[in-house]
Amino acid sequence: MPLEDAYCSNVVIKKADCTEVSFAKPPVDYDNLGYWSLTAYNMEDYLGTDSAALSAYKAESNDDGSFSIFVGNNQDCKSKANQIDMPEGGAALILRVYRPTSLEAAKEFETKLVADNNGK
Numbered sequence: 001m002p003l004e005d006a007y008c009s010n011v012v013i014k015k016a017d018c019t020e021v022s023f024a025k026p027p028v029d030y031d032n033l034g035y036w037s038l039t040a041y042n043m044e045d046y047l048g049t050d051s052a053a054l055s056a057y058k059a060e061s062n063d064d065g066s067f068s069i070f071v072g073n074n075q076d077c078k079s080k081a082n083q084i085d086m087p088e089g090g091a092a093l094i095l096r097v098y099r100p101t102s103l104e105a106a107k108e109f110e111t112k113l114v115a116d117n118n119g120k
Contacts, residue, residue, distance in 0.1 A: 007106035011093040011117045015086065018072030021117050025065045026097045027105035028056070034099030038069055040084050040091040048087025 013019050021038075028034035035056040042048035059067055060081045070080040071091055077083055095113060100106035 004103050005099060007097045007100050007103070007110070009095045009097070009110040009113050011095070011114060013071060013086075013091050013093065013117070015088075015090045016072060017074040018070055018077030018080075019086070021069045021071060021093065023067055023095070023113050023116070024109070025061065025067070026056075026095070027101040027109050028097055029099045029101050030056075032099055034097075034101075036095060036097050038084070038093060038095045040071060040087055040093050042087035043089050043092060045092065048091075049085035051083075051085045052087070054082055054084055 026036040028036055037053060037055040039053040054069060061067055070077050070083045072086045097106050
């Protein structure tokens, strides 16, 4: 798919008990079947767990419309809304934005996402 239809962002997080990844509501044309998904891959680019993804359809938004996703395997982390498992050795998170409102908006969103979350 061309970038105008499916834009991907990559965030790498270190192995941790529970890491919070936060982002504003992605710039998606929700009225035209747009959505987003977040998938955690292990450092070898494979799905390392059975609970490795969330999407706009299942994630609960914060009161301000943003999202907080919790990546980790300890009991406290697993009890949180929007939790996905941490693959062994750390996670390469791929956030896919399907039908972004514009390529420029998707690039701006990616810049902030990476700046706010890379290296956690």
